[in-house]
Amino acid sequence: MRVGYQLGTTWLASSLPNRCLLCHQSISLPESGICAICLHSGLYRGPICLGCGKSMQIEADYCGECQKRQPRKVIAPCSYHQGLGTWVGAIKYQGQLAALPVLCRALVTRIKALEQQGLITLPQAIIPVPLHPKRLQQRGFNQAWLIAHELSQLLQLPLIDEGLTRRQDTRPQAGLSGAQRRRNLHDAFILADDFAFQRVALVDDVVTTGTTVSEIARLFEVHYVDVQVWCLARAEAPGLLDELDSE
Template identity: 55%
Template sequence: MPPINISIDITHILGLCLKRIQHARVILLGSLPNRCLLCQQRIDQTGYQQLFPNQVLTGVCQVCLAASLYQHEVCLGCGREIALLQAYCGKCLKQEPNYVVAPCSYHQGLGPVIAAIKYQQQCAPLNAITQQLACRIALLIKHGIIRRPQVLIPVPLHPNRLRQRGFNQAWLIAKELSLLTNIPLDDRCLIRIVDTLPQTGLAGKQRRKNCHGAFALQPNMTYQRVALIDDVVTTGTTVDEIAGLFSLQFIHVQTWCLARAEAPGLLD
């Protein structure tokens, strides 16, 4: 009896297995204790997985998340409230500072949660806030406010700081954004060559001195448009220092972050 030739589509089978694993993961995570870090209420998943399939909302509930996002358009230069969806307010239009794209203000709700990601290794809300950042990016690209970059570049830590902390939150954000946007991640072209002091608590002049000469780029890069990824942008000293290096190679830079900490009084 001749042997029976059975053709098996391995790729199809692996795809089905992956979907079942993802579905099982969602069910498992959804069944675990899951409370909002802000209001301490149980996080309801109703409707969330329709927006983000195979994702479980963790760390922050839908109510607190929605309340903390920008409720108006903001200037990509300074973060000031503006009436229309556009890049700059009138003041920034004269100077055209680097674009900073964020879904929310650090001062209006999510600041403690984002700080906990860096300082307490509490990464539960990272994916949810990054998803909101991805939605904001998609909106700005759709309306031609920003251009889609060729690559995502996380702001690096010095090896000493990386060993001390154990992870780079900017890299984690960039990795999730890469999955959401299908933009590749490059964590080798930019390095931190000086183990600087933490920026927290430093005045503007001290921040600039602290960051000066702290980074280096690989020579002869082939990118024309890049997005720097960080958790929070405050004075913009760090990203401006890095942007200067890219400008020397005629590379356009924008910054994507989970939140921006606007200047005092700007939101009053």
Template identity: 75%
Template sequence: MELAKRLKLRHFAQYIWTHYLAGSLPNRCLLCHQSLSADKSGICSVCLQACLYRTPICLGCGKSMLIQIDYCGECQKQAPIKVIAPCSYHQGLGPWIAAIKYQRQLAALPVLCEALAERIRQLEQQGLVTFPQAILPVPLHPKRLRQRGFNQAWLIAKELSHSLNLPLVDNSLRRIQDTKPQAGLTGAQRRRNLYDAFELESEFTYQRIALIDDVVTTGTTIAEISRLFEARFVQVQVWCLARAEAPGLLDDLDVI
């Protein structure tokens, strides 16, 4: 209980620190270095638009499509978990998203979160996704949280909670194993690494939730977490700042 209180205070401090830090940085675009207006920070609108998805994207695998429906032909066979992201990790914004986690460079966080929120709104208006009842950040193990000092997924979830007026639930899903970092592992190694790494409290009452993370790569983390929710018949979708899809998926259009 005492640890939970300390972590909640830490999360609050993270949020204050994020906005303070973002406001104290030079007000220039991180990509083109042009000056930004006083009410903007991180990335200018021109650079942002250049890095966002330019074609309809399959919500299952991230493949380019001719028209925006939920799944490409291949994904329609299995209807995988829907992953909503505003951009590809490989098309310009990847280094700045990585810098949030690894270098504590948070200036781009608000504008990227708003791009994600706008993407969610668009898909909801098109009837391709349904707003969840609550959003849950992918948790860090307490040891990793102490080492890093913040959970980037929680910071993203806090921004989205405010933008979309959705409750943020950060005390029901826990990471109970201090696993190795996923970067550099093969698919099989990722699955073994995360097996039974998470725990969901017994009294979980929501039926539709969105998991929040910074990047989705192979989907191993969300698959392991989703297994816990699906066992309780909870509908899961995933919201992230970017998707690191398999090579070539954005190059070939799927004919519907």
């Protein structure tokens, strides 16, 4: 995995623009990728339910509906459907890593704010969603690992990339229905029995239906490990971001 990191940092160094990816205005170093104005315009502007991604009137962990079932918490700085989603997708599909550092910093800001408000507890370790070795060889890097490594450095938390493995080279999730996604990922991952942490953050680039992270989280929760999910963007269900919780 060290090779993947070196490759990623090489690409990152060569791809950092001196102009904003969105507005194309000049950016002064050490800032890069996305200017402060465009970044701010693409981030969440108000409280967001950590369960479903719905807009809320007050800062809380869950909306009224999610409060009943206490789903797994998903923490992201922005919606995939807004201006920053294109550049989150470009990390994986185009190897365009210029936006990765600034988006990771935005995620860290969100994490720290939620911790200060008592809505989350920091994990003991950070775990990237693993790729199958065949897919890793084809792509040349695991974007979840690169994000997790950046977060590990920023938050001074250990990155654990052993113990959780992907044993099935499943078909891509994009374009599949919810049921198809669940069937596609059934028994796709395996977790070592001697995992030593009680609280972890599972890191991916984007959370859509949550099928991938849910499949992995169940493996941890069998061993009574608390799992929260960190990602650069959340692709919530249509309309949720525009709704205000009436609870």
